[in-house]
Amino acid sequence: MNVLVVLLAFWLPGLVFGAAIRLRGWTLAAAAPLMTFGVVAIGVPVLGDLGIRWSLLNVAIWTLVLAAVGFGLSFAVRQLNTRRHPERTDEESEPRLPVRDHLVMGLGVLAGMAVGTVTFLRGTNGISSVQQGWDAPFHGNLVRWIAEHGDARPSTVGTIANLPNQTDYFYPDTYHALLALVFGKAGLTMMPTLNLAVLAVILTVPLGVAAMCRAWKMPPLGVAAAAAVTTWFTSFPYDSLWRGPLWPYVAGVAMLPAVLAVTKHLLRPRGVTAPIAIGVGVAGLAGLHTSLIFVIAVYFILILVAVLVRWEKIDWRRSAPSLIATVVLAAVLGLPLVLPSLYNAGGVTSATWASEATVSGALGETITFSPMAAFPQWWIGIPAIIGVFLLIRHRRMMWVVGAYIVFGGLFAATVSLETPLIDTITGPFYNDHWRIAALVPLAGAVAFGEFAHTASAWFARKVGTRVPLAPAALSLIGVVLLGLVVGGLSRGGYIGRNTARLEINYGDGPTVSKAEEAAYAWLAAHTVPGERVMNNKADGSAWMYALSGVMPVEWNFYGAAADTEAGYLSVWLDDIEQFPQVRKDLTDLHVRYVIVGKGMATPTAEQSVGVADIAPGPDFREVFRNDGATIYQIEGQAGVVASGATTPGSGSDDAHGQ
Numbered sequence: 067m068n069v070l071v072v073l074l075a076f077w078l079p080g081l082v083f084g085a086a087i088r089l090r091g092w093t094l095a096a097a098a099p100l101m102t103f104g105v106v107a108i109g110v111p112v113l114g115d116l117g118i119r120w121s122l123l124n125v126a127i128w129t130l131v132l133a134a135v136g137f138g139l140s141f142a143v144r145q146l147n148t149r150r151h152p153e154r155t156d157e158e159s160e161p162r163l164p165v166r167d168h169l170v171m172g173l174g175v176l177a178g179m180a181v182g183t184v185t186f187l188r189g190t191n192g193i194s195s196v197q198q199g200w201d202a203p204f205h206g207n208l209v210r211w212i213a214e215h216g217d218a219r220p221s222t223v224g225t226i227a228n229l230p231n232q233t234d235y236f237y238p239d240t241y242h243a244l245l246a247l248v249f250g251k252a253g254l255t256m257m258p259t260l261n262l263a264v265l266a267v268i269l270t271v272p273l274g275v276a277a278m279c280r281a282w283k284m285p286p287l288g289v290a291a292a293a294a295v296t297t298w299f300t301s302f303p304y305d306s307l308w309r310g311p312l313w314p315y316v317a318g319v320a321m322l323p324a325v326l327a328v329t330k331h332l333l334r335p336r337g338v339t340a341p342i343a344i345g346v347g348v349a350g351l352a353g354l355h356t357s358l359i360f361v362i363a364v365y366f367i368l369i370l371v372a373v374l375v376r377w378e379k380i381d382w383r384r385s386a387p388s389l390i391a392t393v394v395l396a397a398v399l400g401l402p403l404v405l406p407s408l409y410n411a412g413g414v415t416s417a418t419w420a421s422e423a424t425v426s427g428a429l430g431e432t433i434t435f436s437p438m439a440a441f442p443q444w445w446i447g448i449p450a451i452i453g454v455f456l457l458i459r460h461r462r463m464m465w466v467v468g469a470y471i472v473f474g475g476l477f478a479a480t481v482s483l484e485t486p487l488i489d490t491i492t493g494p495f496y497n498d499h500w501r502i503a504a505l506v507p508l509a510g511a512v513a514f515g516e517f518a519h520t521a522s523a524w525f526a527r528k529v530g531t532r533v534p535l536a537p538a539a540l541s542l543i544g545v546v547l548l549g550l551v552v553g554g555l556s557r558g559g560y561i562g563r564n565t566a567r568l569e570i571n572y573g574d575g576p577t578v579s580k581a582e583e584a585a586y587a588w589l590a591a592h593t594v595p596g597e598r599v600m601n602n603k604a605d606g607s608a609w610m611y612a613l614s615g616v617m618p619v620e621w622n623f624y625g626a627a628a629d630t631e632a633g634y635l636s637v638w639l640d641d642i643e644q645f646p647q648v649r650k651d652l653t654d655l656h657v658r659y660v661i662v663g664k665g666m667a668t669p670t671a672e673q674s675v676g677v678a679d680i681a682p683g684p685d686f687r688e689v690f691r692n693d694g695a696t697i698y699q700i701e702g703q704a705g706v707v708a709s710g711a712t713t714p715g716s717g718s719d720d721a722h723g724q
Contacts, residue, residue, distance in 0.1 A: 107353025174290025178272030189568025206612025240353030292515025345395025581694025
């Protein structure tokens with residue numbers, strides 16, 4: 067049931083809005099999650115500024131309002147075009163594919179989804195597993211914060227970044243705002259919410275690539291093959307899921323094929339369908355991660371180049387109004403979401419990462435579509451690079467080849483070189499080659515599809531003179547044989563390899579163990595709303611709010627600034643009797659308990675020494691202990707919370723977690 071709730075959250079709002087603006091078929095199915103994120107991204111500031119609570123009911127009404135506006139605009143423009151150009155046939159009419167072709171493409175999509183699902187569930191060891199990475203508790207805390215406070219505006223969430231009341235704080239939180247709507251529904255606790263959302267994102271990738279390739283006229287067998295291998299590449303989505311995790315960024319990259327599928331309609335206009343969809347889609351990308359605006363801009367420029375050199379056909383006179391409308395809507399809907407990001411632009415672009423490959427090694431990783439891999443993914447990499455040359459030969463989707471050169475070259479440069487120019491170019495991506503690596507597999511999947519289509523056609527020609535079967539049947543047999551060979555050699559689509567990558571950060575620790583989760587649950591039962599618990603910024607206790615609803619003093623692994631109450635307590639808490647300011651800050655923050663966990667975010671994480679050095683004594687009475695954490699009650703702090711707060715007794719059940 068909870069899986070269905072998350073899938074409906076991703077698809078249903080977008081299906082309603084997309085259908086209203088006259089998206090249809092594969093494009094509608096693939097663009098639905100993109101439209102959902104766009105509706106959410108636009109709704110966050112609008113509803114927030116109007117004082118309307120961010121809730122499932124209100125967002126549902128907001129979706130219907132936007133769908134009605136979109137439908138009305140689409141209908142009006144369509145009627146206007148019919149009156150002005152009665153000689154034109156239905157702009158949407160195209161040769162229909164036979165059901166057989168749709169089934170073939172659907173099987174490719176299902177194959178890609180199946181590999182992605184098995185890999186993710188095996189790699190995470192179940193949907194209740196805690197992601198142990200550095201960014202994970204922030205994402206979880208943000209989802210709960212929005213759900214509990216009913217306001218998803220980034221300017222209202224600074225508290226969980228250790229920046230309380232900082233109204234110019236910004237973090238793109240469209241992803242979290244969507245998840246906040248379903249968190250707590252149908253029994254969805256935090257980790258199932260987060261993990262099922264990731265699974266939903268993985269499922270969008272094969273569907274999006276299929277819709278994109280179909281829109282740009284790749285033959286059905288090629289579409290099916292491209293969709294099938296989308297979930298085989300390690301660098302996307304899996305590397306960005308275990309490392310970080312970069313959940314919103316992964317969701318945004320997964321939405322790119324849907325945007326590109328809709329973009330095809332600008333060359334064959336469907337009234338205002340494409341301008342509205344792209345405008346809302348750009349808003350969705352900006353709300354997921356602002357760096358994706360640079361990515362989609364590169365694709366748009368490459369498509370424009372392909373049109374200008376006549377690799378793609380366009381009727382400029384007929385398309386001009388749609389193109390102008392698209393630019394205007396993208397700017398109007400996207401800029402308000404991008405501009406607040408300037409608050410932290412310097413912090414983003416100043417990040418640096420050491421190179422991790424030689425120049426020749428980086429080129430090898432790019433050529434084999436195996437960024438950040440110790441060993442190449444030969445069985446998809448070699449067919450894909452052959453497919454790149456086939457795309458060039460057939461003049462098909464040349465802008466994808468251009469994207470491979472741009473993003474592949476950018477990855478190779480940033481992973482192997484350290485220069486001011488490269489740092490400037492890659493600044494929007496935190497100068498992080500892992501993020502850029504995630505942009506390479508899209509071209510790899512398309513190129514693999516072109517290789518599969520060409521190879522199957524060659525097989526049909528060679529065998530056709532000897533076997534009394536139709537060419538279409540022989541081509542299908544050829545691509546199935548290719549799939550069996552490549553799938554077998556890659557051991558089921560690299561499931562084992564990618565599972566091992568995910569398992570890096572999906573275990574019982576080292577950051578948060580089951581024992582520590584039990585300690586957070588104990589705190590949830592012994593604290594009241596508004597109360598906070600002192601914690602070590604370096605251990606897993608940053609997770610306690612997301613997992614159990616207990617507010618920490620230190621919200622993340624970076625720690626609060628030294629000139630804040632939280633920062634002061636992190637250093638001097640164990641000297642509570644020596645420095646009166648400690649007691650004052652504890653009282654101001656409503657703190658009675660302190661938790662000391664054993665798990666650390668990283669082996670070198672800087673600890674809160676005032677917490678790490680605590681020992682049982684007159685000031686700190688041990689009230690809970692298990693293998694993962696110890697909780698102390700701070701003497702003299704019982705009166706800092708409202709009357710009626712649950713306080714521990716002196717029995718052994720309170721002093722031990724066993």
